[in-house]
Amino acid sequence: MPLEELYLTARGLVGVAQAAGVAVALYAFSAAAAARLKLAPWLALATGAAALACAGMVQFWAMAMTPAAGAPLRVAILVAVAALALDAWSRRDAADRELLWPCALAFGGAVFVLAALYVDRGADEPGWPDWLRMAASRWTHPLPGDNEIPYVFADVIRLGQMPTPFYGDWLSSDRPPLQTGLYLLFSIGDRHVLTYQAIAVALQTLVAPATWALARAIGVANRTALIAAVGVLFMPLVIQHAGFVWPKLIAAAFLALAIAIHFAKPFVAERPALVGAVAGACGGAAMLGHGATAFAALGCGVAALLTGRLNGVRYLAAALATAFALYGPWMAYQRFYDPPGDRLMKWHLAGVVPIDDRGLVETLRESYGALTPDAWTQGRALNVRTLVASPAPALEAFASGSGSLHERVVALRNAAFYQVPLSLGVFALALYALPLFLLWRATRPLALATGLSLAAWALLIFEPGQTIPHQGSMFPQLALAVLAARAATTHRWAGLLLAALVGVQALSGIWLYGLS
Amino acid sequence: MACRRALILALALAGCDGVLGRAPTPAAAARYDMRVRAVVVEPDALGAAIAMAAPVGHGFERSAGPGGSVAWRSSARGRISWQGVAPAGADAVAVPVLAGPRARGVTVTLRAGGRVVRMQPRGADAWLYWRASLPHGGPQTVEIIAVDTSAHRDAWLAVATPRVTGDTR
Numbered sequence: 001m002p003l004e005e006l007y008l009t010a011r012g013l014v015g016v017a018q019a020a021g022v023a024v025a026l027y028a029f030s031a032a033a034a035a036r037l038k039l040a041p042w043l044a045l046a047t048g049a050a051a052l053a054c055a056g057m058v059q060f061w062a063m064a065m066t067p068a069a070g071a072p073l074r075v076a077i078l079v080a081v082a083a084l085a086l087d088a089w090s091r092r093d094a095a096d097r098e099l100l101w102p103c104a105l106a107f108g109g110a111v112f113v114l115a116a117l118y119v120d121r122g123a124d125e126p127g128w129p130d131w132l133r134m135a136a137s138r139w140t141h142p143l144p145g146d147n148e149i150p151y152v153f154a155d156v157i158r159l160g161q162m163p164t165p166f167y168g169d170w171l172s173s174d175r176p177p178l179q180t181g182l183y184l185l186f187s188i189g190d191r192h193v194l195t196y197q198a199i200a201v202a203l204q205t206l207v208a209p210a211t212w213a214l215a216r217a218i219g220v221a222n223r224t225a226l227i228a229a230v231g232v233l234f235m236p237l238v239i240q241h242a243g244f245v246w247p248k249l250i251a252a253a254f255l256a257l258a259i260a261i262h263f264a265k266p267f268v269a270e271r272p273a274l275v276g277a278v279a280g281a282c283g284g285a286a287m288l289g290h291g292a293t294a295f296a297a298l299g300c301g302v303a304a305l306l307t308g309r310l311n312g313v314r315y316l317a318a319a320l321a322t323a324f325a326l327y328g329p330w331m332a333y334q335r336f337y338d339p340p341g342d343r344l345m346k347w348h349l350a351g352v353v354p355i356d357d358r359g360l361v362e363t364l365r366e367s368y369g370a371l372t373p374d375a376w377t378q379g380r381a382l383n384v385r386t387l388v389a390s391p392a393p394a395l396e397a398f399a400s401g402s403g404s405l406h407e408r409v410v411a412l413r414n415a416a417f418y419q420v421p422l423s424l425g426v427f428a429l430a431l432y433a434l435p436l437f438l439l440w441r442a443t444r445p446l447a448l449a450t451g452l453s454l455a456a457w458a459l460l461i462f463e464p465g466q467t468i469p470h471q472g473s474m475f476p477q478l479a480l481a482v483l484a485a486r487a488a489t490t491h492r493w494a495g496l497l498l499a500a501l502v503g504v505q506a507l508s509g510i511w512l513y514g515l516s
Numbered sequence: 517m518a519c520r521r522a523l524i525l526a527l528a529l530a531g532c533d534g535v536l537g538r539a540p541t542p543a544a545a546a547r548y549d550m551r552v553r554a555v556v557v558e559p560d561a562l563g564a565a566i567a568m569a570a571p572v573g574h575g576f577e578r579s580a581g582p583g584g585s586v587a588w589r590s591s592a593r594g595r596i597s598w599q600g601v602a603p604a605g606a607d608a609v610a611v612p613v614l615a616g617p618r619a620r621g622v623t624v625t626l627r628a629g630g631r632v633v634r635m636q637p638r639g640a641d642a643w644l645y646w647r648a649s650l651p652h653g654g655p656q657t658v659e660i661i662a663v664d665t666s667a668h669r670d671a672w673l674a675v676a677t678p679r680v681t682g683d684t685r
Contacts, residue, residue, distance in 0.1 A: 014683070065532040068631075152548055157535055159633065161555045161649050162546050164540035174542070191553055336520045338540050 012118065014189070015198030016111060017263060021186045023107035025052055025098060026209060027082045031088030034095035041098040042216035043268060045209055046257040047278045048099075053178060053285035055256065060157070067160045074185055101226055102209035109233040113242045114198060114516035131193050135243050139413045139513060146246040150179040151196045157184065158191070158283045164338055169355060173334040173341030178246035178254075178288035180201055191218035200245035207478055208233050208241075210260075211255035215482045217260035218446055220489055224498065228485035231502035234509030236416035237469055237477055238421035240303035243513075251289025252296075252474035256482075258282035259300055259475070267311060276315035280322030286339030286475075287327050291344050294459060298474035299453030306452075307445045348471065351462035367462060379464035387458055387467040391415075391422040409516040423469045423477070425499040425509070429481040430487075437483045446486075450479040478507065533631075533651060538607070545681065546608075546647050554635045557610040557645040563680040566609065566658065568600035575664065581676025582612050582643040588676035589614075590622075590664035598660045598675070602628070602650060606680035609658055610645040613637045614674040621666030622673040627659040637673060647681070 008021050031038050032046025055077050063070040088096045117138050118131070131338045132151070136143040145168070152167045157180065166172045179200060208229040215225035232238055241249050261268070261279040268275050286293040303309075310316060334341030341362045346352045346457060349361075350367035358366070368376075394415035412422075421428040430437070437447035457472040469477070488498035517656015521539070528537040545561035548554075552600045565585060582589030588596055603607055615622055615641030629651035638646070650656050662675045 063534060064536045065527065065534045067534050080540055148550065152550065156548055156555065159555055159648075160534045160538075160544070161647060162535040162538070162540040163543055163545075163555055165543055166540075166548055336523050337536065339520070 002375065009458075011115070011192060012198075013379045014207055015192075015194045016114060017453050018186055018188060018195055019110045019198040019202035020107055020286070021078070021081075022052075022110075022182070022485060023044060023103045023208070024085050024201060025055075025078075025186075026035070026106065026206065027103035028081045028084035028088060030099045030103070031082045031096045032093075033450045033471050034099060035088070035091060035093070036275070040216075040268070041095045042213040042260065043275070043278070044095065045099060045102060045213045046261055046282055049206065049210070049254065049257050050278050050285065052182070052283035053288070054281060055268075056185050057285075057329075058180035058181075058286065059185040060177050061329060062182055063157050070184060071379070072160065073165055074188070077185060078188075079429050082399065098222060102212040102229060105208040105212070105226070105229050105233065106202065106205045108206050109238075109242065110198070110202040112233070112510075113201050113205065113239060115148050116239065116510075117197075117201075117243050130437040131197050135197060135245070138243060138418045139240055140410070141414060143244055147200075147244050149175050150177075150183060150247060151193060153177065153180040154183050154187075154196070155191060162338065169342060171338050171343070172228075173338040174343045176247075176288045176291060176330060178285055179245070179250055181288075182250075197245065201242050202248035203247070204238075204242035204245060204253075205233065206240055206253040207256070207474075209250050210256040211478050211481055213486045214256045214478065216445075217264040218482065218486055219265055219442070220485045224488050224495055225484050227488075227499050227502050228262065228481050229485075230424075231427065231498075231505050232478060232481045234502070234506045235425045235427065235481070236413070236509065236512070237362070237425075237474065239509055240413070240417060241421070241470070241474065246290075246470075248290050248292065248474050249254075251286045252478055254282045254284075254289055255293050255296055255300075255473065255475040256478045257284035258286060258381070259479070262300070262304060262311065263309060265442070269454030269500065272315035273318040273476070276311070277322040279315075280319035280324075281326055283319065284323035284326030287323075288330060290473070292348070292471070292473045294473075296453035296475040298460075298480060299451075299456040300449040300475075303445065303449035303452045304458070307448060309445060314478070322343040323446060348461055376433070379462075380459060382464040383458035383467045384463060386443065387420055387454060389419055389421060391419060394419065394422055406516065409512060413512060416472070418468045420467065420469055420477070425505045426478060427481045427484055427505075429501075430484040432481070433487075434483075437487070440487075443483050447483055450476045450483065453479075519574070528652060537652075538649065541608075549644070551640070551648070552613075552637055552644060554633060555647045557608070557647045557679075557681055558559050559645065561681055562610055562645060564603070566600040566602050566678045566679055568598055571596040571598040573590065573597055576662065579674065579680070581674070583610070585677040587612070587614075587674050587676035588662065589644060590662070590672050592667050593664055595639070595663045598662070600658055602656045602658050602678075602680050604654045606650055606656070608647050608649045608681045610641045610647050610674035610681055611660055611678045613646050614643050614668045614676075615639060616672040618666065618668050618670035621668070621671050623662075624675060625661040625663070626674070629653070629656045639670075643676065645679070648680050 029051040030045045033047035033480045034044035211231040212225045258279050346363045350363045398412045416422040437443040453476045488494045573596030576588040576596045579587045579589045601631040615637035616645045626648045633648045664673045
């Protein structure tokens with residue numbers, strides 16, 4: 001093997017080892033929460049994830065204040081993680097064993113995505129592959145450089161210098177910092193982009209343990225919840241957006257954990273302040289992951305009101321206080337340090353893509369002022385039609401045999417990038433069955449939260465026809481998989497059907513994204 | 517605006533030497549360069565040159581830098597340490613760097629006011645002004661350490677007389 005290839009292989013292995021750190025930390029924090037706070041494993045996992053997010057944000061703010069604080073803080077946190085992991089390993093009680101699988105799935109998913117992206121793919125430039133550009137063009141048409149933004153943000157924080165705009169015409173305040181903070185926490189050694197890519201992929205695959213926790217919270221058996229989590233890992237949506245690491249899946253994972261607590265069946269009534277604080281931290285972390293979380297958070301909030309799921313004053317106060325404690329400093333950063341930080345809101349809510357000096361309220365007033373009620377209604381109708389568009393035409397085009405196999409595979413992946421039902425894979429069935437889940441008492445609260453999240457998105461995204469996966473929160477897609485898992489618990493045959501469908505999803509995911 | 521300035525000043529006075537202790541640098545003065553993974557200064561924003569003593573080390577030869585300034589260039593393996601004093605008021609130093617297409621084995625390190633920052637330059641067809649912020653306060657000793665550990669013909673490195681940015685009157 002030439003020296004250059006050997007070096008790149010070693011680099012890749014170092015990256016994978018650092019990606020493992022994410023899963024180990026989640027496991028360590030979760031097992032500690034289960035053992036010390038006596039929490040159910042799914043709630044312990046949410047608590048562990050909240051602790052992980054808090055650690056990432058502490059790392060971010062500490063380094064934004066003093067870059068030199070980064071190394072000692074990182075060492076202290078990672079030593080604590082190692083100690084907690086060893087403690088859990090030596091204890092290995094039932095909760096520790098139950099928590100091991102969802103955390104291992106996150107790591108396994110990351111290894112699959114990294115392998116699908118890079119193994120045997122060669123390099124753009126001999127000796128110096130541009131790993132992030134490769135990830136941006138591996139499966140679809142070349143995507144923009146959004147996957148680089150958290151890396152560059154981390155780098156300027158580390159360098160102690162903040163050009164504004166700091167990436168193209170983007171301000172540092174335009175994109176929330178959770179992925180940046182967690183990357184700063186887990187990156188040991190130099191600033192190689194492959195290390196960033198590996199850690200960022202591992203952060204996106206946290207959707208697997210989050211799906212598991214959400215499923216367990218609404219009464220799905222452990223094995224079925226794990227099967228649903230595997231199915232999620234092989235969703236076209238997840239493979240695509242775990243490889244192209246704009247931080248959308250990490251936000252969906254944290255929101256799923258917050259929703260797991262809020263809509264748990266039965267609700268965890270003991271220690272409401274603690275449970276509320278964990279829910280609030282997960283919700284705050286979701287907002288710090290990606291701003292599009294707001295669409296789903298709004299829908300879930302309305303669902304909570306409609307179902308009377310407010311969970312008591314102490315719970316609510318703790319949740320709001322924790323969410324604000326986590327998200328408030330970022331709001332201050334946007335407002336005071338690198339203002340205005342409202343570019344994405346103007347883009348999504350007012351359809352204004354070019355940068356201008358108008359404030360959000362003024363932009364909204366002018367955009368909506370120029371819109372007739374009829375045009376607004378037609379736009380919303382188009383959003384709904386886009387959201388539920390049949391995947392049949394894309395599948396028929398794939399099966400038609402016109403064009404080379406490679407061309408058809410790329411066309412199918414492109415279609416999955418732009419269409420919610422296709423991006424769900426087999427879980428598209430759950431999208432079309434959503435009205436049935438609303439009728440079923442066991443799934444009604446989560447189905448309502450999912451449906452209203454999608455409705456809020458279709459109503460509020462300004463530009464007609466933009467209910468495409470990467471323009472919204474990816475939480476509803478995870479929730480649909482969980483609803484399918486809940487349905488699979490009704491009968492042995494339903495469980496077998498879910499397992500078979502997930503098997504199909506896994507094989508088609510491996511072939512479409514890994515081998516093609 | 518006043519609130520923003522007060523907040524940044526308060527953080528700076530509290531000893532915050534990271535991004536929060538300084539106002540963001542406008543794009544006209546500096547930008548992040550993904551190729552070298554460093555912040556670089558736009559040539560129009562450069563200030564005065566820093567008077568540098570003769571470098572100590574081996575393997576680097578004297579050559580011409582941008583604008584006729586002094587530069588030191590490696591052709592094979594080498595290491596030099598080059599020192600000077602940045603005047604009071606300078607908020608950053610800009611080190612002109614030029615490197616061959618092969619990055620491995622070449623590094624430039626800057627020490628100033630107890631801070632150490634490192635850059636791994638990569639091939640560029642023009643001088644790049646690597647920006648490193650200086651601690652607040654009076655004159656600062658700056659030391660540039662240029663290292664080339666590779667004998668590969670494409671791995672070479674040149675550094676030229678650094679300049680300051682900011683108000684140094």
